Amino acid sequence: xxxxxxxxxxxxxxxxxxxxxxxxxxxxxxxxxxxxxxxxxxxxxxxxxxxxxxxxxxxxxxxxxxxxxxxxxxxxxxxxxxxxxxxxxxxxxxxxxxxxxxxxxxxxxxxxxxxxxxxxxxxxxxxxxxxxxxxxxxxxxxxxxxxxxxxxxx
Amino acid sequence: xxxxxxxxxxxxxxxxxxxxxxxxxxxxxxxxxxxxxxxxxxxxxxxxxxxxxxxxxxxxxxxxxxxxxxxxxxxxxxxxxxxxxxxxxxxxxxxxxxxxxxxxxxxxxxxxxxxxxxxxxxxxxxxxxxxxxxxxxxxxxxxxxxxxxxxxxxxxxxxxxxxxxxxxxxxxxxxxxxxxxxxxxxxxxxxxxxxxxxxxxxxxxxxxxxxxxxxxxxxxxxxxxxxxxxxxxxxxxxxxxxxxxxxxxxxxxxxxxxxxxxxxxxxxxxxxxxxxxxxxxxxxxxxxxxxxxxxxxxxxxxxxxxxxxxxxxxxxx
Amino acid sequence: xxxxxxxxxxxxxxxxxxxxxxxxxxxxxxxxxxxxxxxxxxxxxxxxxxxxxxxxxxxxxxxxxxxxxxxxxxxxxxxxxxxxxxxxxxxxxxxxxxxxxxxxxxxxxxxxxxxxxxxxxxxxxxxxxxxxxxxxxxxxxxxxxxxxxxxxxxxxxxxxxxxxxxxxxxxxxxxxxxxxxxxxxxxxxxxxxxxxxxxxxxxxxxxxxxxxxxxxxxxxxxxxxxxxxxxxxxxxxxxxxxxxxxxxxxxxxxxxxxxxxxxxxxxxxxxxxxxxxxxxxxxxxxxxxxxxxxxxxxxxxxxxxxxxxxxxxxxxxxxxxxxxxxxxxxxxxxxxxxxxxxxxxxxxxxxxxxxxxxxxxxxxxxxxxxxxxxxxxxxxxxxxxxxxxxxxxxxxxxxxxxxxxxxxxxxxxxxxxxxxxxxxxxxxxxxxxxxxxxxxxxxxxxxxxxxxxxxxxxxxxxxxxxxxxxxxxxxxxxxxxxxxxxxxxxxxxxxx
Numbered sequence: 001x002x003x004x005x006x007x008x009x010x011x012x013x014x015x016x017x018x019x020x021x022x023x024x025x026x027x028x029x030x031x032x033x034x035x036x037x038x039x040x041x042x043x044x045x046x047x048x049x050x051x052x053x054x055x056x057x058x059x060x061x062x063x064x065x066x067x068x069x070x071x072x073x074x075x076x077x078x079x080x081x082x083x084x085x086x087x088x089x090x091x092x093x094x095x096x097x098x099x100x101x102x103x104x105x106x107x108x109x110x111x112x113x114x115x116x117x118x119x120x121x122x123x124x125x126x127x128x129x130x131x132x133x134x135x136x137x138x139x140x141x142x143x144x145x146x147x148x149x150x151x152x153x154x
Numbered sequence: 155x156x157x158x159x160x161x162x163x164x165x166x167x168x169x170x171x172x173x174x175x176x177x178x179x180x181x182x183x184x185x186x187x188x189x190x191x192x193x194x195x196x197x198x199x200x201x202x203x204x205x206x207x208x209x210x211x212x213x214x215x216x217x218x219x220x221x222x223x224x225x226x227x228x229x230x231x232x233x234x235x236x237x238x239x240x241x242x243x244x245x246x247x248x249x250x251x252x253x254x255x256x257x258x259x260x261x262x263x264x265x266x267x268x269x270x271x272x273x274x275x276x277x278x279x280x281x282x283x284x285x286x287x288x289x290x291x292x293x294x295x296x297x298x299x300x301x302x303x304x305x306x307x308x309x310x311x312x313x314x315x316x317x318x319x320x321x322x323x324x325x326x327x328x329x330x331x332x333x334x335x336x337x338x339x340x341x342x343x344x345x346x347x348x349x350x351x352x353x354x355x356x357x358x359x360x361x362x363x364x365x366x367x368x369x370x371x372x373x374x375x376x377x378x379x380x381x382x383x384x385x386x387x388x389x390x391x392x393x394x395x396x397x398x399x400x401x402x403x404x405x406x407x408x409x410x411x412x413x414x415x416x417x418x419x420x421x422x423x424x425x426x427x428x429x430x431x432x433x434x435x436x437x438x439x440x441x442x443x444x445x446x447x448x449x450x451x452x453x454x455x456x457x458x459x460x461x462x463x464x465x466x467x468x469x470x471x
Numbered sequence: 472x473x474x475x476x477x478x479x480x481x482x483x484x485x486x487x488x489x490x491x492x493x494x495x496x497x498x499x500x501x502x503x504x505x506x507x508x509x510x511x512x513x514x515x516x517x518x519x520x521x522x523x524x525x526x527x528x529x530x531x532x533x534x535x536x537x538x539x540x541x542x543x544x545x546x547x548x549x550x551x552x553x554x555x556x557x558x559x560x561x562x563x564x565x566x567x568x569x570x571x572x573x574x575x576x577x578x579x580x581x582x583x584x585x586x587x588x589x590x591x592x593x594x595x596x597x598x599x600x601x602x603x604x605x606x607x608x609x610x611x612x613x614x615x616x617x618x619x620x621x622x623x624x625x626x627x628x629x630x631x632x633x634x635x636x637x638x639x640x641x642x643x644x645x646x647x648x649x650x651x652x653x654x655x656x657x658x659x660x661x662x663x664x665x666x667x668x669x670x671x672x673x674x675x676x677x678x679x680x681x682x683x684x685x686x687x688x689x690x691x692x693x694x695x696x697x698x699x700x701x702x703x704x705x706x707x708x709x710x711x712x713x714x715x716x717x718x719x720x721x722x723x724x725x726x727x728x729x730x731x732x733x734x735x736x737x738x739x740x741x742x743x744x745x746x747x748x749x750x751x752x753x754x755x756x757x758x759x760x761x762x763x764x765x766x767x768x769x770x771x772x773x774x775x776x777x778x779x780x781x782x783x784x785x786x787x788x789x790x791x792x793x794x795x796x797x798x799x800x801x802x803x804x805x806x807x808x809x810x811x812x813x814x815x816x817x818x819x820x821x822x823x824x825x826x827x828x829x830x831x832x833x834x835x836x837x838x839x840x841x842x843x844x845x846x847x848x849x850x851x852x853x854x855x856x857x858x859x860x861x862x863x864x865x866x867x868x869x870x871x872x873x874x875x876x877x878x879x880x881x882x883x884x885x886x887x888x889x890x891x892x893x894x895x896x897x898x899x900x901x902x903x904x905x906x907x908x909x910x911x912x913x914x915x916x917x918x919x920x921x922x923x924x925x926x927x928x929x930x931x932x933x934x935x936x937x938x939x940x941x942x943x944x945x946x947x948x949x950x951x952x953x954x955x956x957x958x959x960x961x962x963x964x965x966x967x
Binding site: 009010013014017024027028039040042043044045046049050052053056057059060063069071072074075079080083084087088090091092094095096099103106107110111113114115116125129130133137141142143145146 | 515516519634636637639640643644646647650654656657659661662685688689691692693694695696857858859860862863864866867870871874875880881883884886887888890891894895896898899900913917920921922924925929
């Protein structure tokens with residue numbers, strides 16, 4: 001990452017936070033809420049909080065631009081990026097595809113990311129750990145995790 | 155295990171579950187969905203009901219929880235499911251008839267195949283035992299004398315507790331002379347009733363008996379055996395449709411369930427409700443059993459949906 | 472009720488009674504120690520079993536699992552920086568830095584002793600002072616609660632390691648997240664953009680597990696690969712010696728007291744107590760300056776308070792029939808199921824049962840010490856597995872834990888998003904504890920503020936004029952907020 005006072009990760013994130021806060025604040029005027037004084041208005045409290053949010057984000061932004069601090073270096077952006085994408089997809093698909101199959105696939109991606117290269121170990125772990133969880137919750141406790149579209153067994 | 159073997163198992167399981175043969179229903183466990191957290195009143199009722207239901211239907215049944223949004227999250231999710239009879243929700247009056255009329259949820263009166271009703275308890279309006287309000291007339295006089303002084307509580311906007319108080323005070327014509335103070339759940343509200351921050355609260359008998367409270371009226375068609383001196387809402391001059399209010403609940407499947415499956419579920423529900431075990435459970439937990447079959451329950455449900463519209467309007471929701 | 476104690480102890484000292492207590496505590500510790508799995512899931516897992524049990528064993532099993540899981544949560548918080556519940560979040564602040572220093576066993580030792588003492592004292596208080604404390608709880612109306620929560624909010628400043636501004640901003644994000652969904656006063660939907668899944672708001676646990684546990688996994692993925700888990704020198708709990716306690720008794724006592732009092736107030740909870748106690752410890756402990764860097768007093772502040780809450784929360788439950796928190800609500804429902812009506816006459820009508828519950832609660836807290844030590848020995852080798860296996864397991868367990876909180880797959884999506892956002896914010900030096908505080912306290916802050924405004928007809932100043940408790944708490948909140956700045960100024964003047 002380039003060490004620039006204005007164009008760096010910290011500034012972007014804080015600017016993003018400020019804009020999100022401002023967008024949410026603006027949205028309180030677009031939605032049709034019942035008009036009411038203070039306690040009766042649904043947006044009374046959120047507006048106070050969002051005002052503080054925007055103010056604090058601006059202060060933090062100014063502070064950050066006055067300093068040159070670097071974030072912790074990332075050892076490998078590709079490994080990190082892959083894990084982030086895998087995590088987001090994984091948490092998204094469990095509801096539709098069940099717990100077992102996405103978990104096997106996630107484990108098979110995550111283990112190599114953290115450095116396990118032996119395919120046998122990866123396969124063994126990726127099947128055994130989610131399998132044990134499904135066996136325990138779905139079949140021993142009758143407290144089922146989501147199941148796939150193929151069968152109610154896993 | 156090689157790929158072929160796994161594929162074989164997956165395929166056979168797939169065929170077994172999708173081939174719908176009505177005679178064979180149920181072929182796999184039936185999921186009874188409680189739209190609230192594990193350990194709550196609805197959840198425990200369903201957990202007491204499930205074993206007897208399973209026995210009656212000759213299969214397995216388990217309870218799962220899907221909590222949030224005053225029960226609307228579970229109902230919204232169930233509404234989109236395939237109507238195969240393996241997913242049933244236990245919904246109360248508020249989840250099935252109130253919430254869809256005050257929130258923009260994806261379900262409404264036509265989204266369901268009602269199976270059976272299980273329980274129904276009338277609600278009561280009550281006050282703390284140390285307040286000077288002995289009758290509904292005392293409340294009317296006090297509210298007229300000092301508008302804006304008296305406060306009634308609820309467990310949240312649109313909850314049964316809210317509708318009970320609204321039915322009472324709107325029926326008595328003094329709704330705008332009292333303040334409404336909503337809480338997050340019945341617990342904090344009952345605490346403030348004890349402490350005197352609020353003067354009135356409305357809920358079922360079982361909750362009222364938890365504290366030292368005085369009932370002012372009951373929203374039933376007749377007086378309660380346990381409180382023979384407490385007048386019904388009709389007796390204190392509250393007109394229909396605000397005069398009767400029951401916290402009822404029953405099993406619902408998504409709309410379009412095959413009649414054969416509905417009949418099987420209905421029969422199992424009836425057998426379970428009448429089973430000795432469940433009757434004993436209900437007596438212990440203070441549940442008022444009220445069984446209605448599929449057809450009767452559907453008519454009742456649709457009538458309630460209509461009638462509660464008036465209540466929602468009165469509450470300004 | 473004391474006269475019923477011998478009978479009650481006779482119930483407990485049967486084979487079945489002891490079995491329930493030991494098994495429940497073990498199960499609770501094991502489940503609580505798993506990252507992502509917290510008290511809620513642990514209780515939900517044993518609930519079906521309680522339905523077929525007798526009155527006393529059913530309640531004791533729930534209590535044992537709950538107390539065990541609260542303690543177990545501190546293990547995950549200290550060793551791998553992944554609290555499964557919000558109440559352990561404050562324990563991370565000093566526990567994890569201590570573990571990183573190579574003092575994992577000792578950090579856990581402090582947590583164990585503080586937990587046990589917090590729990591035991593709260594059990595004694597419960598047995599002897601429940602009616603008096605219940606009367607105290609009734610003094611706390613919406614306005615007093617608002618002032619207390621305001622005071623609680625000031626601890627955002629104390630737990631903001633690094634930048635106070637960023638801590639406050641994280642706190643605001645947390646409060647904002649808690650406002651999404653139905654408005655608590657009139658029921659209108661806010662910030663849901665017509666998505667019915669958002670009608671129920673963001674689930675607290677999904678966000679907490681996302682920003683702590685999942686983001687921790689991502690943090691480790693962004694660092695260099697490690698062949699083993701970082702904390703290989705953990706061999707089991709190492710109890711602090713008596714000499715090490717010197718000068719720390721006052722902090723311990725204060726923390727237990729805070730936990731007890733906050734536990735008594737319905738609707739506040741263990742996380743609030745842990746954070747307020749942590750903030751107070753940081754202000755008043757002689758080691759306050761070192762909070763956040765692996766200071767034992769920080770662990771003691773948090774753990775003694777969050778365990779003392781359990782006993783406190785039983786006070787309104789037993790004396791008034793009003794649940795003090797989520798777990799006591801489950802217990803009340805279980806009692807109802809067994810034909811017992813909770814209410815002001817609960818203790819009067821069922822003296823033996825209630826005495827058995829109180830005494831059982833005492834025994835559970837005694838059991839935490841030996842069982843905690845034993846289980847941590849057994850668990851120590853697990854922590855030596857490769858980081859890869861550990862991190863992958865954490866993600867899977869978090870998914871399981873979050874799913875079972877509400878049974879809603881949407882919460883998993885929230886966890887995933889919270890994990891990524893949490894990771895990005897942590898990289899910029901944002902502390903995550905304030906976000907959790909904001910989300911925990913936000914709903915109560917809003918509803919009590921608006922309730923207060925309804926009661927006073929919109930006059931905010933009437934909050935403090937007619938309510939002496941609120942006035943005291945409010946003034947304390949202002950002082951607490953300004954204290955760091957005052958101290959900073961004083962220190963500067965002295966050096967000049």
